[in-house]
Amino acid sequence: MAEETLTISDRIQHKLDDLTRAERQLALSILENYPASGLGPLTALAKDADVSVPTVARMVQKLGFKGYPEFQSELREELRAKAKNPIAKHDTWAEAAPSGHMLNRFTDAVIDNIRHTLGQIDPAAFDAACALAGDADRHLYIVGGRITHTLAEYLFLHMQVIRPNLTHVQSTSNSWPHYLLNAGKGDVFIIFDVRRYENNTLKLAEMAHARGAQIILFTDQWRSPVHQLATHSFSSRIVVPSAWDSAATTMLLVETMVASVQNLHWEGTKARMEELEEMFDQTRLFRKFT
Amino acid sequence: MAEETLTISDRIQHKLDDLTRAERQLALSILENYPASGLGPLTALAKDADVSVPTVARMVQKLGFKGYPEFQSELREELRAKAKNPIAKHDTWAEAAPSGHMLNRFTDAVIDNIRHTLGQIDPAAFDAACALAGDADRHLYIVGGRITHTLAEYLFLHMQVIRPNLTHVQSTSNSWPHYLLNAGKGDVFIIFDVRRYENNTLKLAEMAHARGAQIILFTDQWRSPVHQLATHSFSSRIVVPSAWDSAATTMLLVETMVASVQNLHWEGTKARMEELEEMFDQTRLFRKFT
DNA sequence: ATCCATGTGTGATAAATATTTCACAATTGT
DNA sequence: ACAATTGTGAAATATTTATCACACATGGAT
Structure with missing residues (x-):
């Protein structure tokens, strides 16, 4: 059950009340064009949100990240996951079989292949x-x-x-x-x-x-x-x-x-x-x- | 037509022929989970694609960027634009083709076939x-x-x-x-x-x-x-x-x-x-x- | 078979950027 | 006026990027 379904966007919104004025301004700016702005350098984000650099550093830690790099890394991971399954409704194809069954693993791969292939044609x-x-x-x-x-x-x-x-x-x-x-x-x-x-x-x-x-x-x-x-x-x-x-x-x-x-x-x-x-x-x- | 329609993904694909083996391997790795992997640090990308750091540095310049940071910055810009644009239709497979195009109609049908078939096995x-x-x-x-x-x-x-x-x-x-x-x-x-x-x-x-x-x-x-x-x-x-x-x-x-x-x-x-x-x-x- | 050009990885290094943290002053709302 | 918040400027660290020289492999040409 290690499945972490909470997106960073969710986490930010959830914490919105605990944030101070400048932090909230920053948070909203991040959500404004999510996730692109969070993936740039800290300085750019600060300027973009019109807050100071320490504010960014403080908030990121308030959100529970060890530091800005960790925050970014999780954002990227989220993006990765999102790109992988835009139609993730079917986590299993052969519903009677466990998700680790070859039928499901193979079909997953083929669907993924189809998506990539068609996307590039x-x-x-x-x-x-x-x-x-x-x-x-x-x-x-x-x-x-x-x-x-x-x-x-x-x-x-x-x-x-x-x-x-x-x-x-x-x-x-x-x-x-x-x-x-x-x-x-x-x-x-x-x-x-x-x-x-x-x-x-x-x-x-x-x-x-x-x-x-x-x-x-x-x-x-x-x-x-x-x-x-x-x-x-x-x-x-x-x-x-x-x-x-x-x-x-x-x-x-x-x-x-x-x-x-x-x-x-x-x-x-x-x-x-x-x-x-x-x-x-x-x-x-x-x-x-x- | 000041519209810059060339995505970085397009540019990479277009240049694919001019790239060497390791560079191509890198390029494909970037496209593999696009754009997430390109947004991390250069070192991580190199390890991910299983090529050396200089190879990454060389390729981004070959692609026409001044350096890796510029490459990243354009990637982020692209992501920004994409998130802003509401015409991100995920209901087509070959995104460049209209949804009525045979490529999309046929693929829809096949995916549907797969779903039904696997469900009954x-x-x-x-x-x-x-x-x-x-x-x-x-x-x-x-x-x-x-x-x-x-x-x-x-x-x-x-x-x-x-x-x-x-x-x-x-x-x-x-x-x-x-x-x-x-x-x-x-x-x-x-x-x-x-x-x-x-x-x-x-x-x-x-x-x-x-x-x-x-x-x-x-x-x-x-x-x-x-x-x-x-x-x-x-x-x-x-x-x-x-x-x-x-x-x-x-x-x-x-x-x-x-x-x-x-x-x-x-x-x-x-x-x-x-x-x-x-x-x-x-x-x-x-x-x-x- | 041998040699050469090309491409690639390694390890090191310098330079550039980014991050984190300070102390302190300015601001704000209460 | 007080407490909390925030920005400023700066400095210390840490990380990242861009290169370099060199060794090694590879494929193609002679």
Whole structure:
């Protein structure tokens, strides 16, 4: 139960009555633009609140801090905590499980990854990338590595329904140079490369780039070296409590891209989907819906 | 347009390419819990990012600040401005995009899916499933369908490092009956089946079940018919604003399972991972870390 | 394989700032 | 007028910042 839910702001307000005139003036000034002003030097705060330096020093100790540095440090800690969970309602996700259960720890990390990742994405770049990916006049190559080829294939399977003229390339295979023979200016490569970044993928990207193709890169927070060649690159945070990295956030981006591209060409997509349905019916691949 | 819209966060990201390895590490650490960590003393920041003091000093100047104090002061100014501005909408994920943007709509849906899915999972069943999946005495078959085989393979690739004695089966291939010849009592099948549920997958599940194998099923909220044969089944919510369903939540469950199983057998996994690393080094598949 | 340029950490140090505390005078309200 | 509060100016301390020289590692080039 060591959980300290009292913010410094709360503590100040609570003590407001015990403070003297100048101290109250100072306290209110701190609350005025909280917490920024408390994070500057003591002198600046004093001038800002129009009180003297000793008044600040006195009040901070009156509030129970050992000194101004400690006060600041706790303010920062509070800020940290606040930035971490703006939607902290769900401290557990699998409510039946203890909060230390892997289900909750892992999900926490993934949600956090999503938040960080989305916060850093430039929507204009994303839209531009979707437009490129949806342009059927350009041949689209989708490239994945040892692990990421599963994501690449997932994207490929969906894009296949949306548009023609695309190829799935696995950078770890030794057949990819053949594909590049036909690639050229105006074509688009969607490349997946997360750590550990693969040599083959980089080589492939270099060749594609040399031929004038555009590159859309999905990578991680440390960014594959391919990003220097890429027209658009999107980096996901991928850290989770595991010996491996998480692909969930990248998957989210991929699916969002599919949804966006599909929106751009809804008429065509619809027709293609219906054709596909019909073919599935004929092959009896799926169960009739019951 | 005297409006200074460039946040320090933006500036850092923009300059990310010009930074060296240690500097980038520092920059990412700053962004990690922004802006709190940048408001503490330089020394603390250096320790936090695990870089040396001069590195911090060098980088802030590289970013165009006269010194660390100036950097901090601008950070505080930014925080002040942000707190003043009431248009801090926390209901969007990609803050730069309008709330109606696909990035935000899609992410909303996925988070919602995760919440619903996790809320309905029985942790005991999950743990039991992980124990089964980690039991190297039982042969493990991982089965996916037309789309889901990408998830199946993702799971397979990771489990392969954790334990021996496993096979990836694609239910849409016509070679799967051969695999079943060897399957028997005590073996485990992890099966992925989401709508539209595949006939082949059901048949495979029936045969596996008839031979006394245990089945762990990953399916969607409407549950594949396989669930009647399954020892444990986990259903994800998969609805998103798209013509397709989302696999992101299922991916989350899969990754969590990998992390859990890995925990059960950490010693063995560690040894296998090190062997794998060594083999990778020899094949030069990956770039050395720069 | 060897060498070189680059980047990085260490430890030390000087300079700059910040904090804390004094004593005392000025102010204020009672 | 008294007691409490506050500001002033200053000084002592403590901390922080900015550099430096140097050793060491690394990756790339020859």
